[in-house]
Amino acid sequence: xxxEVILITGANGEIGHGxxxxxxxxxxxxxxxxxxxxxxxxxxxxxxxxxxxxILDKMLLGRLMAEYEITTIYHLASxxxxxxxxNPETAHEINVEGTINLLRLxxxxxxxxxxxxxxxxxxxxxxxxxxxxxxxxxxxxxxEYQWCNPITMYGCNKIYCEHxxxxxxxxxxxLAKDPIKNTIDFRCIRFPGLISADTTPTGGTSDYGxxxxxxxxxxxxxxxxxxxxxxxxxxxxxxxIKALQLIEKAPKENFSQLVYxxxxxxxxxxxxxxxxxxAFPKCEITYEIHxxxxxxxxSWPEDVDDSPARKDWGWKPDYKMNRSFNKYLIxxxxxxxxxxxxx
Ligand code: SER
Numbered sequence: 001x002x003x004e005v006i007l008i009t010g011a012n013g014e015i016g017h018g019x020x021x022x023x024x025x026x027x028x029x030x031x032x033x034x035x036x037x038x039x040x041x042x043x044x045x046x047x048x049x050x051x052x053x054x055i056l057d058k059m060l061l062g063r064l065m066a067e068y069e070i071t072t073i074y075h076l077a078s079x080x081x082x083x084x085x086x087n088p089e090t091a092h093e094i095n096v097e098g099t100i101n102l103l104r105l106x107x108x109x110x111x112x113x114x115x116x117x118x119x120x121x122x123x124x125x126x127x128x129x130x131x132x133x134x135x136x137x138x139x140x141x142x143x144e145y146q147w148c149n150p151i152t153m154y155g156c157n158k159i160y161c162e163h164x165x166x167x168x169x170x171x172x173x174x175l176a177k178d179p180i181k182n183t184i185d186f187r188c189i190r191f192p193g194l195i196s197a198d199t200t201p202t203g204g205t206s207d208y209g210x211x212x213x214x215x216x217x218x219x220x221x222x223x224x225x226x227x228x229x230x231x232x233x234x235x236x237x238x239x240x241i242k243a244l245q246l247i248e249k250a251p252k253e254n255f256s257q258l259v260y261x262x263x264x265x266x267x268x269x270x271x272x273x274x275x276x277x278x279a280f281p282k283c284e285i286t287y288e289i290h291x292x293x294x295x296x297x298x299s300w301p302e303d304v305d306d307s308p309a310r311k312d313w314g315w316k317p318d319y320k321m322n323r324s325f326n327k328y329l330i331x332x333x334x335x336x337x338x339x340x341x342x343x
Contacts, residue, residue, distance in 0.1 A: 002067060002068055002069045003030060003048065003068055003069065004029075004030065004068075004069045004071055005029070005030045005031065005032040005048055005068045005069070005070055005071070006023065006029045006030070006031055006032065006070070006071065006072045006073075006074065007032045007034065007064065007068075007070045007072070007073045007074070008020060008031060008032070008033050008034065008074045008076060009034045009035070009055055009073070009074070009075050009076055009077040009098075009102065010034075010035060010075075010076035010077030010078065011033035011034055011035045011039065011043065011047075011050070011076070012035040012037050012038075012039060012040055012043075013035075013076055013077070013199075014194060014196050014199045014200075014201055014237070015076050015122060015194070015237075015240060015241075015244070016033070016035070016043075016076050017040065017043065017196070017198055017199050018196060018198070018237045018238070018240065018241045019074060019076070019241055019244060020033060020043050020046050020047065021043070021046065022241050022245070023046070023245075024043075024045065024046020024047070025046070029071075029072075030048040031046060031047045031048055032047070032048055032049055032051065032064070032068060032070070033047045033049070033050045033051070034050070034051040034053055034055070034077075035050075035051075035052065035077070036052070036053070036054055036077075037052075038052060039052075051064070055075075055077050055094070055098035055099075055101055055102060056093065056094070056097060056098055056101065058101055061101055061102070061105045062105075064105070065105060065108060065109055065112070069113060070105075070109050070117060071113075071117060071118065072117065072118040072119075072120065072248060073102055073105070073106055073117060073118070073119050073120065073184075074120045074244070075099060075102045075119065075120070075121055076122060077094070077098060078094065078095045078098075078154070078157070078158075079091040079094050079095055079154065079203065080154060080201065080202070080203040080204035080205070081124075081126050081152045081153075081154035081155065081203075081204055081205045081296060082203050082204060082205045082207070082293060082296075083202070083203025083204075084152060084153040084154040084157070084203070085152060085153060085154075085292075085296075088153040091153050091154060091157065092153060092157060095153075095154065095157035095158070095161065096157050096160060096161060096164075099121075099157075099161045099164060100164060102119070103119065103164060103165065103168040103184065103186075104168075106119045106168070106183075106184040107168055107172060107180065107183050107184055110182040110183055110184055111180065111182060113182075114182060115182055116169075116182050116183060116184055116185040117184050117185065118184070118185045118187065118248060119165065119168075119169070119184040119185065119186045119187065120187050120188075120189075120244060120247065120248055121161065121162070121165055121186065121187070121188040121189075122188075122189055122191055122244070123158045123159075123161070123162050123188050123189065123190045123191070123259060124154070124155070124158050124190055124191055125190060125191070125192050125193070125206075125232065125233060125300045125301060125304060126150055126152055126154050126155035126158055126205075126296075126300065127148055127150050127155050127158050127159040127162070127190060128142065128146075128147045128148060128149075128150065128155070128299070128300055128301050128304075129147060129148070129149035129150045129151045129155065129299045130147055130298070130299050130300070130301060131149075131299075132298075133298055136298065136299075136300075136301065136302055137302065139301065140302065140303055141301075141303040141304060141305040142301045142303070142304055142305060143261070143304075143305045144190070144257065144259055144260065144261055144305075144308070147301070150299075151295070151296065151299045152205075152296055162188055162258070162259050165184075165186035165188055165258060165259075166186065166258050166259075168183060168184055168186065169183055169184050169185065169186035169258070170183075185252060186258055187247045187248065187250075187255070187258065188258055188259040188260065189243055189244065189247055189259075189260055189261075189262055189309075190259060190260065190261045190262070190304070191235065191240060191243075191262065192206070192232065192233030192234050192235050192262070192263050192264070192304065193206025193207075193209055193210075193232055193233065193234045193235070194206075194210075194234070194235055194236075194237055194240050195209050195210045195213065195234055195235070195236055195237065195324070195329060196210065196236075196237035197237070197328060197329050197332030197333045197336060198237070198332070198336065200214050205293050205296045205297055206232060206234070206297070206300075208224050208225055208226050208230075208269060208272075209234055209267075209269075209272050211224075212224060212269075212272055212273060212276050212285060213272070213276050213329060213333065214333065215283070215285075216276045216277075216279070216280040216283035216285070217279075217280060217333040217334065217336075217337045218337055219280075219282070219283075221283075221284035221285075221286070222283070222284065222285050222286070223286050223287070223288045224269055224273075224285060224286070224287045224288070225288065225289065225290040225293050225294070226269050226287075226289065226290075226293065226294050226297055227269065227287065227289055227294060228268060228269050228270035228273070228287060229268050229269070229270065230268060230269045230294070230297050230298070231266055231267065231268045231269075231302040232266065232297055232300045232301070232302060233263040233264070233265070233266045233301070233302070233303055233304055234264065234265060234266070234267060234272075234324075235262070235263060235264040235265075235317065235319075235324075236264065236317075236319040236324035236328050236329060238318065238319060238328060239262075239264055239317045239318055239319050240262075242317075242318065243262045243309070243315060246313050246314060246315060247260070247309075247313055247315075250312070250313035250314070254312045254313055255312055255313070256308060256311075256312055257308060257312075260306070260308055260309040260312070260313075260315070261304040261305060261306040261308070261309060262304075262306045262309050262315055262317075263303065263304050263306050263317075264317035264319060264320060264321075264324070265317075265320050265321035265324065266302055266303045267321055269287075271321075273285050275321070275325040275330075279325070279330040279334075
């Protein structure tokens with residue numbers, strides 16, 4: 001008998017940490033975790049198995065199919081927006097080729113298993129591209145189908161993979177004599193910038209939020225790379241994990257679309273600074289604008305409309321800004337760095 005598992009790629013990343021800890025603590029499924037980097041020790045207890053491997057390795061993915069009954073794929077592995085700009089073609093390979101490999105694996109598994117594999121895919125506000133600040137401010141909350149003109153490789157990759165998800169779940173090999181019946185059940189969330197108390201992001205452009213907070217907690221001066229008035233949506237990690245679990249569990253009949261915005265609060269960089277300073281009054285935060293990174297966040301919306309997610313699968317954040325900082329981020333970060341001997 002092959003064991004039933006949930007496959008999580010990018011397991012060592014920020015979302016991977018949160019998701020594995022949550023699913024593992026609930027003991028609701030066996031986790032097959034995969035990442036290019038060795039597994040963080042604190043996650044090991046929650047996983048059935050960890051695979052040190054590359055999503056570009058088709059042989060490896062094929063072997064997984066033979067060994068496990070994979071009911072759900074959380075495809076989290078990707079190169080974020082800033083890092084992707086330093087090597088766009090490599091980012092494309094990982095973000096797009098890697099996703100196609102997983103989508104194909106999902107389709108094949110669905111065939112073998114006789115029922116659609118759920119494919120949960122995190123997309124991003126990076127799929128949006130507002131032409132200028134005036135438009136960004138005047139548009140306010142934007143809907144899923146508006147302003148999808150990304151200016152980054154990461155944003156291009158994410159919007160294309162959303163389309164691939166739709167293609168693989170609804171139209172895969174549509175001209176075949178015997179079109180495939182069971183393909184994947186693709187479900188996608190466009191996340192805002194995420195802030196976690198347990199991890200810091202690597203290579204993103206919304207990183208100034210979490211970096212400001214973690215640096216302050218560690219007593220390290222922070223030079224913020226965007227203007228004080230920069231505003232994009234953010235979310236605390238527990239809400240991101242909640243959204244992923246809600247979209248995974250929702251009945252398929254409830255979905256009116258495949259791709260959903262979610263959000264929680266939309267602070268300016270200066271508003272984040274204020275919260276950080278109340279908690280860590282001695283912290284040093286200065287501003288040194290990186291113009292190209294600034295242009296990227298200026299092209300992202302200042303808010304998104306997440307009403308379809310609220311209506312179709314009951315999305316609602318537990319943590320607005322005040323609660324995120326005062327009930328989750330600050331207490332958890334204090335405890336974390338105190339334990340690590342940084343405070
Ligand atoms: N956090 C991501 C980034 O900055 C956006 O989704 O690239």
